[in-house]
Amino acid sequence: LSVDASKSFAEIQPTMYGIFFEDINFAADGGLYPELVKNRSFEFELGLMGWEEPNSDRHSFNQNSGKAQLVKYSDSTNNHNYVLVTVNDPEGYELINQGYRGMGIKKGEQYRVSFDAANKGAISAVKFELLDEEDNLVSSTTVPVNSINWKSYETEIIPSETVEKAKLRMTFEGTGDIWMDMISIFPKNTWKGRKNGLRKDLVQLLAAMNPGFLRFPGGCIVEGRTLAQRYQWKKTVGPVEERETLVNRWNEEFSHRLTPDYFQSFGLGFYEYFQLSEDLGAEPLPILSCGIACQFNTGELVPMQDLDPYIQDALDLIEFANGGPETNWGKVRAEMGHPEPFQMKYIGIGNEQWGPEYIKRYKEFEKAIRAKYPKIIIVSGSGPFPDGEYFEYGWEQLKEMGAAIVDEHYYRSPEWFRENANRYDHYDRSGPKVFAGEYAAQSVAIASPENKNNWETALSEAAFMTGLERNADVVTLTSYAPLMAHKEGWQWTPDMIWFDNLQSYGTPNYYVQKLFGTNSGTNLLKITEDGKELIGQEELYASAVTDSNSGELIIKLVNTSSEEKSVKLDVKGTRLGSSGKMMVLQKQDLSAENSFENPTNIQPVEETIKTGSQQLEVSLKPYSLNVLKLKM
Numbered sequence: 001l002s003v004d005a006s007k008s009f010a011e012i013q014p015t016m017y018g019i020f021f022e023d024i025n026f027a028a029d030g031g032l033y034p035e036l037v038k039n040r041s042f043e044f045e046l047g048l049m050g051w052e053e054p055n056s057d058r059h060s061f062n063q064n065s066g067k068a069q070l071v072k073y074s075d076s077t078n079n080h081n082y083v084l085v086t087v088n089d090p091e092g093y094e095l096i097n098q099g100y101r102g103m104g105i106k107k108g109e110q111y112r113v114s115f116d117a118a119n120k121g122a123i124s125a126v127k128f129e130l131l132d133e134e135d136n137l138v139s140s141t142t143v144p145v146n147s148i149n150w151k152s153y154e155t156e157i158i159p160s161e162t163v164e165k166a167k168l169r170m171t172f173e174g175t176g177d178i179w180m181d182m183i184s185i186f187p188k189n190t191w192k193g194r195k196n197g198l199r200k201d202l203v204q205l206l207a208a209m210n211p212g213f214l215r216f217p218g219g220c221i222v223e224g225r226t227l228a229q230r231y232q233w234k235k236t237v238g239p240v241e242e243r244e245t246l247v248n249r250w251n252e253e254f255s256h257r258l259t260p261d262y263f264q265s266f267g268l269g270f271y272e273y274f275q276l277s278e279d280l281g282a283e284p285l286p287i288l289s290c291g292i293a294c295q296f297n298t299g300e301l302v303p304m305q306d307l308d309p310y311i312q313d314a315l316d317l318i319e320f321a322n323g324g325p326e327t328n329w330g331k332v333r334a335e336m337g338h339p340e341p342f343q344m345k346y347i348g349i350g351n352e353q354w355g356p357e358y359i360k361r362y363k364e365f366e367k368a369i370r371a372k373y374p375k376i377i378i379v380s381g382s383g384p385f386p387d388g389e390y391f392e393y394g395w396e397q398l399k400e401m402g403a404a405i406v407d408e409h410y411y412r413s414p415e416w417f418r419e420n421a422n423r424y425d426h427y428d429r430s431g432p433k434v435f436a437g438e439y440a441a442q443s444v445a446i447a448s449p450e451n452k453n454n455w456e457t458a459l460s461e462a463a464f465m466t467g468l469e470r471n472a473d474v475v476t477l478t479s480y481a482p483l484m485a486h487k488e489g490w491q492w493t494p495d496m497i498w499f500d501n502l503q504s505y506g507t508p509n510y511y512v513q514k515l516f517g518t519n520s521g522t523n524l525l526k527i528t529e530d531g532k533e534l535i536g537q538e539e540l541y542a543s544a545v546t547d548s549n550s551g552e553l554i555i556k557l558v559n560t561s562s563e564e565k566s567v568k569l570d571v572k573g574t575r576l577g578s579s580g581k582m583m584v585l586q587k588q589d590l591s592a593e594n595s596f597e598n599p600t601n602i603q604p605v606e607e608t609i610k611t612g613s614q615q616l617e618v619s620l621k622p623y624s625l626n627v628l629k630l631k632m
């Protein structure tokens with residue numbers, strides 16, 4: 001192989017490797033957003049979902065011990081319900097919250113217990129107890145309630161044990177009526193210690209990927225099954241208690257796992273997404289509804305004459321992110337604690353939409369955004385059928401309009417990924433740039449329990465990604481999808497990161513993404529064998545970059561064969577030091593996976609390699625991704 005380190009063919013965009021977050025598989029509530037109480041604000045549609053009253057049901061002698069019922073506020077627009085608890089027999093009544101498939105609590109850590117209450121009877125205090133799986137007491141706190149009017153209460157609880165599936169038991173001292181709302185137990189040990197913060201281990205996994213952008217909030221949840229159920233960012237900002245809960249588009253979808261309890265509390269809303277992007281050093285890339293509900297469901301269309309509010313949402317979002325504190329929406333952001341603009345550069349219009357109805361609507365958005373915010377880069381979509389008629393149609397139209405970036409999605413077999421490493425080699429260099437916004441190799445059918453994040457899928461993605469990188473002049477953003485899944489709450493497989501209530505791990509696909517993301521470089525080179533780039537000849541794939549910040553030549557070599565391969569490399573245009581590093585991700589068994597029990601079964605191993613000043617020879621293990629880092 002030969003590479004000339006002095007010939008840069010393109011700049012690698014800092015956005016090249018990013019992440020795509022969607023609230024699917026309980027990735028937000030019950031995942032990244034670590035509230036422990038399910039349905040804390042009593043807004044989930046199906047009554048007291050998440051809450052149980054075991055004593056009042058179980059003990060017939062005690063059926064009248066107490067009762068909880070939903071009541072509608074007469075004067076609140078977003079926060080519709082509160083709970084009225086009537087206690088007749090304080091010894092006999094309890095209210096239990098099971099959490100999101102249990103509550104993960106950690107020994108010795110602090111949890112904030114908070115709630116709003118109006119004490120309308122003779123109840124003197126509310127007792128909060130955390131119980132383990134066998135109902136043993138793990139921690140408790142008692143909060144006196146002294147106001148007849150709504151008042152916020154806050155205290156702290158510290159578990160004496162670590163429990164994966166704890167629950168909350170609330171009991172009451174005294175009798176009578178008490179109104180309650182926003183009953184929350186929230187870890188204090190969040191990412192950066194923020195009050196309404198995010199689960200630390202999960203953000204740490206993301207931060208370690210060095211993502212260039214964060215696309216949010218989805219995915220199909222952007223679109224909703226109906227237009228009324230689309231994601232509306234304005235309802236996700238401001239005080240958390242005023243954010244209007246919405247059914248999740250993935251509620252009960254794909255019958256492998258029934259999840260009728262899937263709602264969006266929006267505790268993790270647009271402000272938090274922007275903040276997360278900032279924390280990660282990633283460009284925020286919000287995607288908004290274009291006025292078409294999910295085309296895999298109803299595909300409901302907003303009539304063209306009613307499109308304005310949708311367009312206004314996009315314009316207002318730019319003001320929310322970038323406007324000064326004196327602007328209407330900039331003020332909302334400033335009041336939430338971020339007077340400085342978020343410096344958003346990109347906005348996506350429509351997730352995975354296709355066909356003439358999309359193009360018609362997209363044009364209107366583009367006209368309005370370009371007129372008011374000419375510097376904002378708009379991301380458009382080409383739909384999910386990479387070889388289909390609609391895909392061609394979308395691309396033609398968008399090209400004609402001079403669109404900036406087109407989002408492509410593909411969930412295909414491992415073979416498809418290996419065979420398509422040359423996908424972008426012939427894309428028109430004068431057309432729009434590509435955002436490979438959702439992709440993942442599927443070991444079997446999408447969203448089935450057998451569809452695994454095994455080594456074959458990850459290795460095939462690695463082979464494909466050398467093709468993304470070789471085409472960095474046209475491909476400027478890429479992200480795997482979906483990002484996260486709760487082991488008991490998923491609707492889709494495969495997923496890059498798996499978690500339960502306490503732990504999380506990266507799949508082999510995660511480590512592939514991480515190796516590319518942390519070694520993206522700044523300038524694209526050509527690496528060739530007899531003048532040809534490696535796109536699978538003899539089951540080898542390659543890409544090469546230099547990193548002007550670290551002064552390194554970085555070469556990615558993927559061997560998808562069962563044989564070890566020896567590779568000689570001639571380097572021109574620079575001189576190398578006497579040794580370098582090689583990160584190797586490898587497994588002999590293509591069906592191997594990572595798991596909670598063995599989370600690093602497949603993970604990169606670092607080797608030191610000897611290098612000549614302009615030559616080196618390395619051995620590539622069977623089924624391996626190898627990243628060579630050579631000081632120039």
Ligand code: AHR
Pocket residue numbers: 022024218219220221351352384409438481482492
């Ligand atoms: O990533 C899962 C889903 O796949 C996304 O929500 C959607 O955009 C695509 O169909």
